[in-house]
Amino acid sequence: MRAGRGIGEWFRVINLERVLFLLHRITGVYLVLYIFPRPYLILLYGSWEEALKLDMTPIGKLLAAFFVFSILLHGINGLRIMLVELGVIKGWPVRDPIKPTPALRASKANWLMVVLTVLGTIIGTAIGTYLVLYGAETWP
Amino acid sequence: MKSLVVKVKRFDGSKTWWQEYKVDISSEKISVLDVLIKIKEEQDPTLAVRYSCRMAICGSCGMVINGIPRLACQTLISELGDSKITVEPMWNHEVVKDLVVDLEPDFEKVKAVKPYILRDTKEIYESDVEFGQRPEDLEKYYNFAYCIQCGICMAACPILGSNPKFLGPMALNAAYRWSADSRDRGWNARRAVIDAEDGVWPCHLAYTCSAVCPRGVDPGFSIQLLKSAILRRRARP
Ligand code: FES
Numbered sequence: 001m002r003a004g005r006g007i008g009e010w011f012r013v014i015n016l017e018r019v020l021f022l023l024h025r026i027t028g029v030y031l032v033l034y035i036f037p038r039p040y041l042i043l044l045y046g047s048w049e050e051a052l053k054l055d056m057t058p059i060g061k062l063l064a065a066f067f068v069f070s071i072l073l074h075g076i077n078g079l080r081i082m083l084v085e086l087g088v089i090k091g092w093p094v095r096d097p098i099k100p101t102p103a104l105r106a107s108k109a110n111w112l113m114v115v116l117t118v119l120g121t122i123i124g125t126a127i128g129t130y131l132v133l134y135g136a137e138t139w140p
Numbered sequence: 141m142k143s144l145v146v147k148v149k150r151f152d153g154s155k156t157w158w159q160e161y162k163v164d165i166s167s168e169k170i171s172v173l174d175v176l177i178k179i180k181e182e183q184d185p186t187l188a189v190r191y192s193c194r195m196a197i198c199g200s201c202g203m204v205i206n207g208i209p210r211l212a213c214q215t216l217i218s219e220l221g222d223s224k225i226t227v228e229p230m231w232n233h234e235v236v237k238d239l240v241v242d243l244e245p246d247f248e249k250v251k252a253v254k255p256y257i258l259r260d261t262k263e264i265y266e267s268d269v270e271f272g273q274r275p276e277d278l279e280k281y282y283n284f285a286y287c288i289q290c291g292i293c294m295a296a297c298p299i300l301g302s303n304p305k306f307l308g309p310m311a312l313n314a315a316y317r318w319s320a321d322s323r324d325r326g327w328n329a330r331r332a333v334i335d336a337e338d339g340v341w342p343c344h345l346a347y348t349c350s351a352v353c354p355r356g357v358d359p360g361f362s363i364q365l366l367k368s369a370i371l372r373r374r375a376r377p
């Protein structure tokens with residue numbers, strides 16, 4: 001017997017970074033599910049305009065608002081991950097026999113990107129959701 | 141005297157169940173391992189627990205305590221701040237019995253990254269030159285050499301939950317530790333294993349491995365250091 005939840009391990013939240021990891025996964029899956037069926041919808045409905053009408057339904061608007069949230073979170077957090085991977089966000093673990101600090105927790109640049117991810121996603125989603133809900137009516 | 145309720149997730153080879161034990165302790169400055177040994181000695185000799193050094197050195201007593209992978213010998217009852225304790229075997233591992241898991245697959249992964257200094261055999265046996273090292277060279281891997289291979293980081297990794305083939309933080313940390321050693325020349329030999337589908341790339345910075353490491357090793361960061369080393373070398377003409 002293998003201990004643990006298998007793929008359900010994604011949903012176990014132990015540390016703050018893990019929240020970002022989980023949201024990154026969920027939004028990644030959502031982006032694939034939201035974007036990839038689009039060409040098939042156009043084929044199904046016969047034209048781009050007809051398929052777009054789906055986005056004007058209440059459920060379509062809700063899905064579009066979550067799409068805005070997903071693209072922002074996945075994008076900005078993805079940028080943070082890339083900057084760490086590329087060695088642009090630097091750091092070094094702080095050795096301490098009682099309370100050692102992992103490198104990225106000691107890195108101001110990493111925390112700045114975490115704050116940017118959270119703020120950018122919240123503000124961007126608020127603006128994006130407003131445009132999704134009322135954009136068609138207020139667009140000049 | 142304080143009373144504890146210890147809930148242990150048990151497994152006998154075919155079925156799994158939760159078992160509760162009531163334990164009286166005279167001081168909270170004892171470890172979870174001490175409590176488990178007390179249960180074993182006074183209430184239930186069938187409870188399987190693995191341990192050896194009792195001082196966070198051998199890495200045998202990894203388990204999940206109150207929802208966090210930790211070393212049982214290093215976790216004091218006082219720091220849990222609760223009289224209810226749940227103990228389960230390390231996630232992402234095959235359970236042998238009760239709290240004992242099979243660490244062999246973890247060790248096989250470590251072996252795959254060649255966790256030793258790789259040099260030309262001629263250099264080692266046919267020359268009298270010592271492979272010296274400056275203090276600043278030591279700094280490059282010193283922190284990552286503290287790993288005791290307890291497997292706690294492997295239990296904490298969400299990627300290993302969905303992809304058991306992923307090398308994981310324990311092996312990848314070893315790959316970094318030896319590759320960053322100024323005396324080593326084994327980068328190319330290790331790269332074939334780490335710059336692969338199940339090498340460094342599935343890691344998406346959940347960073348739980350570093351958050352729970354009982355030795356402050358920071359394997360999550362050594363994986364990122366490996367990634368940037370790979371990318372830097374790829375970018376070279
Ligand atoms: S018994 Fe050795 S690390 Fe816990």
